[in-house]
Amino acid sequence: MGTQVLVVDDDPTVSDVVRRYLERAGYQVTLAGDGDSALETYERTRPDLLILDLMLPGVDGLEVCRRIRQNHDLVPIIMLTALGEEMDRIVGLQLGADDYVTKPFSPRELVLRAQSVLRRVQPAPVDAPLRDGDLEVDPARRVARLSGHELSLTVREFDLLYYLMSHPGVALRRADLLSAVWGWTFGDQSTVTVHVRRLREKIERDPANPQRIRTVWGVGYRYGA
Template identity: 65%
Template sequence: MARILVVDDDPTVREVVVSYLRAHEHDVVEAADGEAALRAVRDRPVDLVVLDLMLPGIDGIEVCRRLRETGDVPVVMLTALGEETDRVMGLEVGADDYVTKPFSPRELALRVDSVLRRSGASPAPQRLADGDLLVDEAAHTAFRGDRPLALTAREFDLLRFLMAHPGTAYSRDDLLKDVWGWSIGDQSTVTVHVRRLREKIEDDPTRPARLQTVWGVGYRWEATP
């Protein structure tokens, strides 16, 4: 688990990014401006900073510059600006990667994991096993026995998350936020992906043994004995 600081003055963006990174098993703290970000890093070191370029007061470029003066914490910079000069400016002051808004939360999480691996601050991706099911996070593949499972990206994320948290019941809202980073979404999306996933991993999808329904709550992964 890596400790990550998310810095953005937009509370909606922070909520989405924080939820998605926590779903990727990271310890996440947040700040709404540059001064708060620098205080947070001084108070307790972090393994990576997700940093918005356009911040009130001290902007992201200056925050990154000051971080580089005192250490080598990896920085993934966010911006609503897509000009090449902005990307170059961020990289010149020491940003390790650059993501332009609007962005996919899943892409950002993968970029963060990649930067952490390069910096040596993140453990290697997991291989999750349960009975005849195997999920390889690094290869982004899933198998049932010797047969590869044809999963969409969202199905893969759902399977990986539930297998990593057996025995815990999650509501549809929880799964929207924790798996896909959606602060707002249609709960039927979860229902559809659960149904499709059951068709691929259960012996009898109408009587699921692994991906179980918890009535009045949502869903729970039941590990194979």
């Protein structure tokens, strides 16, 4: 079985174009046209990647994302959003989406985003685990633990945490993090802000007064003192 991709969009023209480009890139593609069928198809096929339009009839894309993230943290999710849906993009990222592409989009760009996200799911056995007190991140197994308890992290959250921990004490610009973790040379830097906020809620004793991921005002973020 090859890499399975579930594409959810109620526009058959968009779905067909995306399907053809993904199949040319070697992926096996399943389509769904609304939120209810997306959830049913996801449970039946358990795809390796979900490409999800936010504006769906019935159960909308944000609710589909939320329900899937309740039980499945590791499957990458790429959102398809309209140009004016900035708040929906932010909410989608907060719910655990890993990436987004704004409509109208280039199908080639979407394929590249899919390849980038899927590469990051693969383990990196050459990298050693990192530890900071009771926090341990193991990139080979893609497991993060806090006080011995496994953390529920999305693909991007894991990659962002590991990258930050790999550069302790270094002030990293949001643009640099966007490039290193997302593979984007341009994009909305609020994506980084949202993911940092989600990470703090999971690894900080007091997310409002973070001690691990610190804000460097006017620059970005720094891991540790």
